[in-house]
Amino acid sequence: MDEDDDVVARVRAGDQEGFRILVERHSRSVFRLAYRMTRNELDAEDVVQESFLRAYRRLEQFEARANFGSWLYRITANCALDLLRSRRRRERDEQPSLGGAEGEGKDPLAPDPAPDRLAMSAEVRRRVTAAMARMSTKERSAFVLRHFEGMSIAEIGRALQLDEGATKQSIFRAVRKLRVVLAPAAGVQP
Amino acid sequence: MTGLHPSDEDLVLHFYEEAREGAAIGDHLASCADCRRRFEAWQVTLEAVVDEPLPEKGPHYEAAVWARLQPRLGRPGRAHPWARFGRPLILSGALAAALAAAFWAGRTLAPRSVPGPPLTASARERILLLAVGDHLERSRLVLLDVVNADPHAPFNLSSQRSAAGQLVAASRLYRQTAQRAGEVGVASFLEDLERILVEIADGPDRLSPPEAGALQQRIERQGMLFKIRVIGTQVEGGERLRPDHQRGRVDADL
Numbered sequence: 001m002d003e004d005d006d007v008v009a010r011v012r013a014g015d016q017e018g019f020r021i022l023v024e025r026h027s028r029s030v031f032r033l034a035y036r037m038t039r040n041e042l043d044a045e046d047v048v049q050e051s052f053l054r055a056y057r058r059l060e061q062f063e064a065r066a067n068f069g070s071w072l073y074r075i076t077a078n079c080a081l082d083l084l085r086s087r088r089r090r091e092r093d094e095q096p097s098l099g100g101a102e103g104e105g106k107d108p109l110a111p112d113p114a115p116d117r118l119a120m121s122a123e124v125r126r127r128v129t130a131a132m133a134r135m136s137t138k139e140r141s142a143f144v145l146r147h148f149e150g151m152s153i154a155e156i157g158r159a160l161q162l163d164e165g166a167t168k169q170s171i172f173r174a175v176r177k178l179r180v181v182l183a184p185a186a187g188v189q190p
Numbered sequence: 191m192t193g194l195h196p197s198d199e200d201l202v203l204h205f206y207e208e209a210r211e212g213a214a215i216g217d218h219l220a221s222c223a224d225c226r227r228r229f230e231a232w233q234v235t236l237e238a239v240v241d242e243p244l245p246e247k248g249p250h251y252e253a254a255v256w257a258r259l260q261p262r263l264g265r266p267g268r269a270h271p272w273a274r275f276g277r278p279l280i281l282s283g284a285l286a287a288a289l290a291a292a293f294w295a296g297r298t299l300a301p302r303s304v305p306g307p308p309l310t311a312s313a314r315e316r317i318l319l320l321a322v323g324d325h326l327e328r329s330r331l332v333l334l335d336v337v338n339a340d341p342h343a344p345f346n347l348s349s350q351r352s353a354a355g356q357l358v359a360a361s362r363l364y365r366q367t368a369q370r371a372g373e374v375g376v377a378s379f380l381e382d383l384e385r386i387l388v389e390i391a392d393g394p395d396r397l398s399p400p401e402a403g404a405l406q407q408r409i410e411r412q413g414m415l416f417k418i419r420v421i422g423t424q425v426e427g428g429e430r431l432r433p434d435h436q437r438g439r440v441d442a443d444l
Binding site for chain 1: 198199202203206208231232234235236238239240241242244245247251252253255256258259260262263400404407
């Protein structure tokens with residue numbers, strides 16, 4: 001099986017079909033990141049398309065010794081950021097409300113079941129979703145890339161075009177918002 | 191860790207093993223109960239945030255991504271001439287002439303089993319308009335089947351796949367002709383249509399409800415059925431504009 005670098009070279013030489021190999025190799029990981037950042041399947045699919053399109057158009061800029069997957073990851077993060085910025089209003093409208101409907105008057109910060117079931121409860125997931133909706137796009141992106149994708153501070157900074165200090169601050173602010181929402185359930189101070 | 195005790199930010203970064211003075215913080219937590227409690231509070235919070243279940247993607251997901259993407263690719267490193275739909279979709283005389291040339295080039299190259307009488311220009315143009323109108327109508331029917339499918343049930347689109355596959359080649363020909371004629375709006379519309387047809391033709395026979403719903407939304411978001419109606423009206427209008435006495439002559443020529 002050809003390495004990504006070899007396939008990139010073929011595509012640069014005019015073999016468009018070679019790009020199909022890269023798409024098939026990286027589609028699912030790109031979707032995974034896009035979905036974690038947008039938390040919307042349709043938006044994630046649009047990000048997948050836009051990410052590969054941008055990668056294809058910028059193939060000349062890809063450095064042969066770099067890791068294609070990481071480079072593609074950075075493009076995906078930026079595409080997701082662009083989408084989040086432009087569709088912020090739609091994202092807020094589509095966020096699932098806690099317990100089914102905010103109009104029903106359920107307190108999103110009501111006491112939760114026992115802490116030992118904390119990590120697995122659907123209620124926690126809803127609280128996390130609510131907390132992420134309160135994050136800025138920068139905070140959300142930095143948190144997703146660190147917490148779910150395991151990227152380093154340096155890699156996140158390059159992807160989001162932030163310096164190290166700003167990256168750390170974004171992650172910390174995101175985590176602080178999570179703690180405020182999860183605190184009653186977790187039995188910790190907010 | 192600037193002071194004696196690590197800050198909250200330090201503790202969060204320590205959780206992720208990203209703290210600059212990780213070893214020092216670790217040593218401190220081992221000896222300071224207050225800071226250890228503070229760290230554990232952050233730890234409980236972060237460990238509660240588990241990964242969201244991802245939407246399931248079928249075994250043909252990669253192929254579907256490629257089918258949707260491929261028509262949008264140009265030469266590597268160059269921007270694809272992606273004209274947005276924003277210009278009136280009008281079949282200009284120049285485009286009609288170019289389409290006619292492309293259409294008849296395809297016809298004359300194909301072997302004819304029975305030699306027929308030569309056709310007049312007006313007859314050829316009428317047949318071309320009929321062909322384009324027929325192509326749009328067949329495309330419309332395929333898209334209607336998709337749009338009208340129940341989004342909550344699996345969708346078997348094997349017959350639509352077959353129809354879409356036959357329409358792709360014609361769509362490509364008409365699109366390329368429109369591009370050469372400088373009809374950016376029409377070419378853009380045909381490009382959008384071709385992309386949807388390719389996605390249907392190259393996709394699986396069965397779509398899960400989420401996959402079907404996503405395809406339906408794409409068709410609807412692009413306003414494909416509306417655009418087909420606009421172009422179809424133009425094509426039909428081109429036929430109806432022909433005076434009756436000329437219609438009779440065309441019929442006689444055929």
